[in-house]
Every structure is written in structure tokens, then in C-alpha cells.
């Protein structure tokens with residue numbers, strides 16, 4: 570009888586620990602909401618229409634590129650047995666969210682959007698509201714990634730623009746940044 574009591578006590582503590590752990594994990598895990606949601610505000614001219622600029626970059630096509638014959642050939646030459654678009658080693662850079670837990674992917678999120686806003690700026694479920702977005706520190710506290718120095722930016726690019734890419738081309742930051750930069754006009 571006594572052991573049973575102790576056992577149930579231990580079990581209760583165990584349950585408690587598990588639930589506390591879950592709550593703190595939930596607090597940290599921001600969800601991916603998809604480009605469409607970001608575009609609701611980042612499409613306006615006043616803010617600099619980052620959506621339109623991004624849409625014209627190759628980043629927006631990065632997933633679709635994997636659906637080409639050229640990509641399948643590259644994958645086959647590397648010894649992969651799967652189509653490029655089904656190969657995790659290709660998706661790792663062309664659509665990195667492929668490895669994110671399904672529970673953290675929002676309904677409107679589309680993997681077909683390739684290298685998208687949240688790939689670089691972090692999952693937006695908790696910073697997307699106007700009130701939080703307008704306050705940079707709050708946005709950062711809620712999961713927004715910003716890159717303060719040139720060095721930070723270059724490091725970000727280097728996570729994908731590197732020799733692990735089968736078609737790697739020398740990466741000169743200034744030149745490439747010119748092709749994808751999407752500034753807020755008021756900030757120049």
C-alpha cells in the first residue's frame with residue numbers, strides 16, 4: 570500500500586514535469602505562416618513592396634528549380650536515387666522548411682515558395698501583428714531574425730551559397746545583395 574502511494578506520487582511529479590516542459594517548448598516554437606501572410610503588409614509601396622522584389626528573385630523559384638530535368642540529372646550524377654525535389658540533400662537549401670515538424674507549419678504556408686521570407690527572417694506566427702512588427706525589439710523577441718552588420722548578412726548567405734551546392738558559383742556578397750535587396754524606403 571505504501572509503495573503504491575509512493576509510486577503514484579512519483580508518477581504525478583513525472584506528469585507535472587512533462588506538462589511544464591511542453592508549455593515552455595510551445596512558448597519557444599514559432600510557426601511558419603507563409604509568404605502570403607507577410608505580403609498582406611509587405612506589398613504596399615509605402616513599405617517598399619518587399620513581396621514584389623522577392624517574387625522576382627530566383628529565391629522564389631528555388632523549389633520549382635528542383636522539379637526540372639536539369640535538377641534530376643544533377644541529383645542522379647550525385648548518386649541520389651530519388652528525384653531532386655524528393656531529395657532532402659537538395660531541399661536543405663532550396664526549401665529548408667521541408668525538415669520542419671508538420672505541427673509548426675501553418676495552413677497557408679507553401680513549400681513551393683522555396684527560399685521565402687521566413688527562411689531568412691524566422692517563422693512569423695508570433696511577430697506578424699502590426700503592433701509587434703512596428704516595434705523592432707518586440708518583433709525580435711517574438712522570433713524575427715534581422716541581420717545587423719554586413720558580416721551577419723554575408724554569413725546568412727553562406728549557409729546556402731557554399732561548396733556543398735553542386736552548381737556552386739563564386740559568391741561576391743555586394744553583387745549578389747544588389748540582386749535581392751529589399752529596403753524600407755524611409756530607411757534608405
Ligand code: HEC
Pocket residue numbers: 602603606607608609610611616686687690692693694697698699702703705714715753755
Ligand atoms: C500587419 C502587417 C505586417 C505583417 C503581416 C508583416 N509585417 Fe513585417 N513589418 C510591418 C511593419 C509596419 C514594419 C516596420 C517597417 C518600418 O520599419 O517602417 C515591418 C518590418 C519588418 C522587418 C524589418 C525589421 C527591421 O527593423 O529590420 C522585417 C524583416 C519584416 N517586417 C518581415 C516580415 C515577415 C517575414 C513577415 C511574415 C512572416 C511580416 N514581416 C509580416 C508590418 C507587417
Ligand code: HEC
Pocket residue numbers: 627628630631632634661662663665684688689722723725726727728729730742745746748749
Ligand atoms: C536557405 C538557403 C539560401 C540562403 C540563406 C540564401 N540563398 Fe541565395 N539562393 C539559394 C538558392 C537555392 C538559389 C538558387 C535558386 C534557383 O535558381 O532556383 C539562390 C539564388 C540566389 C541568387 C540568384 C543567382 C544570381 O546570382 O542571379 C542571388 C542573387 C542570391 N541567391 C543572393 C543571396 C544573398 C545575397 C543571400 C544572403 C543575404 C542569399 N542569397 C541567401 C539559397 C539561399
Ligand code: HEC
Pocket residue numbers: 634635639640641643644647649653656658659660661662663728729730731732733734735736737738739
Ligand atoms: C548548400 C546549398 C545547396 C544544396 C545542398 C543544393 N543546392 Fe542547388 N543551388 C544552390 C544555390 C545557392 C544555387 C544558385 C547558384 C549559385 O549562384 O551558386 C543553386 C542552384 C541550383 C540550380 C540552378 C542552376 C544554376 O546553376 O544556378 C539547380 C538546377 C540546382 N541548384 C539543383 C540542385 C540539386 C539537384 C541539388 C541536390 C542534389 C542541389 N541543388 C543542392 C544551393 C544548393
Ligand code: HEC
Pocket residue numbers: 604607608611619620621623624628684685686687688689690714715716717722725751752753754756757
Ligand atoms: C535570402 C534571405 C532573405 C529573404 C528570402 C528575404 N529577406 Fe528580408 N532581409 C534579408 C536581409 C539579409 C536583410 C537586411 C538586414 C535586415 O534588415 O535584417 C533583410 C531586410 C528586410 C527588411 C528591412 C529592410 C530595411 O530597410 O530595414 C524587411 C522589411 C524585409 N527584409 C522583409 C522581407 C519580406 C517581407 C520577405 C519576403 C517577401 C523577405 N524579407 C525575404 C534577407 C532576406
